[in-house]
Amino acid sequence: xxxxxxxxxxxxxxxxxxxxxxxxxxxxxxxxxxxxxxxxxxxxxxxxxxxxxxxxxxxxxxxxxxxxxxxxxxxxxxxxxxxxxxxxxxxxxxxxxxxxxxxxxxxxxxxxxxxxxxxxxxxxxxxxxxxxxxxxxxxxxxxxxxxxxxxxxxxxxxxxxxxxxxxxxxxxxxxxxxxxxxxxxxxxxxxxxxxxxxxxxxxxxxxxxxxxxxxxxxxxxxxxxxxxxxxxxxxxxxxxxxxxxxxxxxxxxxxxxxxxxxxxxxxxxxxxxxxxxxxxxxxxxxxxxxxxxxxxxxxxxxxxxxxxxxxxxxxxxxxxxxxxxxxxxxxxxxxxxxxxxxxxxxxxxxxxxxxxxxxxxxxxxxxxxxxxxxxxxxxxxxxxxxxxxxxxxxxxxxxxxxxxxxxxxxxxxxxxxxx
Ligand SMILES: [Zn+2]
Numbered sequence: 001x002x003x004x005x006x007x008x009x010x011x012x013x014x015x016x017x018x019x020x021x022x023x024x025x026x027x028x029x030x031x032x033x034x035x036x037x038x039x040x041x042x043x044x045x046x047x048x049x050x051x052x053x054x055x056x057x058x059x060x061x062x063x064x065x066x067x068x069x070x071x072x073x074x075x076x077x078x079x080x081x082x083x084x085x086x087x088x089x090x091x092x093x094x095x096x097x098x099x100x101x102x103x104x105x106x107x108x109x110x111x112x113x114x115x116x117x118x119x120x121x122x123x124x125x126x127x128x129x130x131x132x133x134x135x136x137x138x139x140x141x142x143x144x145x146x147x148x149x150x151x152x153x154x155x156x157x158x159x160x161x162x163x164x165x166x167x168x169x170x171x172x173x174x175x176x177x178x179x180x181x182x183x184x185x186x187x188x189x190x191x192x193x194x195x196x197x198x199x200x201x202x203x204x205x206x207x208x209x210x211x212x213x214x215x216x217x218x219x220x221x222x223x224x225x226x227x228x229x230x231x232x233x234x235x236x237x238x239x240x241x242x243x244x245x246x247x248x249x250x251x252x253x254x255x256x257x258x259x260x261x262x263x264x265x266x267x268x269x270x271x272x273x274x275x276x277x278x279x280x281x282x283x284x285x286x287x288x289x290x291x292x293x294x295x296x297x298x299x300x301x302x303x304x305x306x307x308x309x310x311x312x313x314x315x316x317x318x319x320x321x322x323x324x325x326x327x328x329x330x331x332x333x334x335x336x337x338x339x340x341x342x343x344x345x346x347x348x349x350x351x352x353x354x355x356x357x358x359x360x361x362x363x364x365x366x367x368x369x370x371x372x373x374x375x376x377x378x379x380x381x382x383x384x385x386x387x388x389x390x391x392x393x394x395x396x397x398x399x400x401x402x403x404x405x406x407x408x409x410x411x412x413x414x415x416x417x418x419x
Contacts, residue, residue, distance in 0.1 A: 050137065064085055142390075193369035206328075262278075322369075
C-alpha cells in the first residue's frame with residue numbers, strides 16, 4: 001500500500017470490502033432480465049430497479065423518456081424505435097468540482113438468445129451483460145454510496161458533485177441518449193465510464209472514432225426482359241460504391257472501412273429501383289475522420305455520375321475519435337497513481353472499439369471509460385466477469401472520487417488541458 005492513502009481512503013476500502021456479496025447478488029439479478037437493445041419491454045422492466053439502486057446514493061434520480069431512434073430499413077424508409085428511458089441522477093450540482101459518470105444498461109443479446117449464468121472456474125461467471133456492463137453499473141453505484149458515507153464522516157463530500165447518465169442504447173450507438181451524455185459531460189471536469197476492463201485489468205487508452213452511413217439509392221424500375229434500357233439499377237449503383245469503399249482499405253494508416261450490407265431490389269425480372277448500402281469507418285483522430293468522410297462522399301459522387309441514380313445519405317461520425325492528448329495523458333497518469341494505492345499497476349491500451357467515453361470526450365471532457373469489472377469475450381455467449389473485480393474496481397473508483405474531492409487529483413486543471 002502506498003503511504004498517500006489517507007484516513008478516508010482506508011475507510012472507503014474497508015467499506016467496499018464488505019460489499020462484495022451484495023454487489024454480486026445485485027448484478028446477478030440484473031443479468032437475469034434481458035435488456036437487448038431492441039427489447040424495449042425488457043429495458044423498461046429493468047430501468048426502475050436500477051433507478052432504485054441509484055437512489056441509494058442519495059442523489060435526485062429521474063427516469064426520462066428518450067427520443068425515438070430512427071432506423072433506415074432495407075427499403076430505405078425511416079422507422080422509429082422507442083427505446084427504454086435514460087436514467088439521470090444529480091448530486092450537489094453547485095459543488096466546485098463536477099464529474100459525470102456514465103454507463104449503459106442495454107446488452108447486445110436479444111431475448112432468449114443467452115440467458116444462463118454459469119460458473120466457469122477461476123473465479124469467473126459467464127452470463128449476459130455481467131461484464132458489459134451491468135457489473136460496471138454495480139461498481140459505479142457502490143463507489144458512489146461508499147463515497148457518500150465515508151465523505152460524510154470525513155467532511156469532504158461537499159466539494160464534489162456529479163451527474164450519472166445511464167443509457168438504454170449504447171450498443172446501437174447512443175443515438176437516443178447522446179444529447180443527455182453531452183449535456184451532462186459539458187458541465188463536468190472529468191468523466192468516468194464503466195465499460196469492462198480487460199481480464200488482466202488493463203484499461204482503454206485512445207479510442208478510434210466510429211462512423212456509420214446508410215446510403216439510400218434510387219433508380220428507375222423497368223421490365224428486365226422487355227425494356228431493360230428504360231431501367232436504372234439502384235443495386236448496380238450500390239455495388240459500384242461498395243467496391244470503391246472497400247478499395248479505400250489500407251490507403252491511410254489506422255483508418256478502416258467496411259461495407260456492412262447491401263439491400264435492395266425485388267424480383268429478377270425487374271430492374272431494381274431501390275438499394276441501401278451501409279458503410280462503416282473507424283479513424284484514430286479528427287483529421288483522419290474528416291478524411292474518411294470525404295473519401296466516402298467522393299465515392300458517392302463518382303457513383304452518382306451514373307445516369308438516373310439519386311441518393312440520400314444518413315449518418316456520419318456519430319462517435320468522434322478519443323485520441324490521447326495532454327488532458328487524457330494527465331488523467332491517465334493520475335488514475336495510475338491512484339491505483340497503486342490498492343496495489344494495481346494499471347496498463348492502458350489503445351483500442352479500435354468505441355463507447356460513451358467518445359461521446360463524453362466530444363463534449364470537451366477528459367475521461368476514463370473502462371472502470372467497470374474485469375471481464376472478457378463480451379458481445380459473445382462466452383461473456384464473463386471476474387467476480388472479485390466487483391469490489392476491487394469499486395475500491396478504485398472510490399479512491400478516484402476521494403482524490404477528486406480533496407484536490408489530490410485536480411479535476412479543473414485536467415479539464416483546462418483540453419483547450
Ligand atoms: Zn458496453
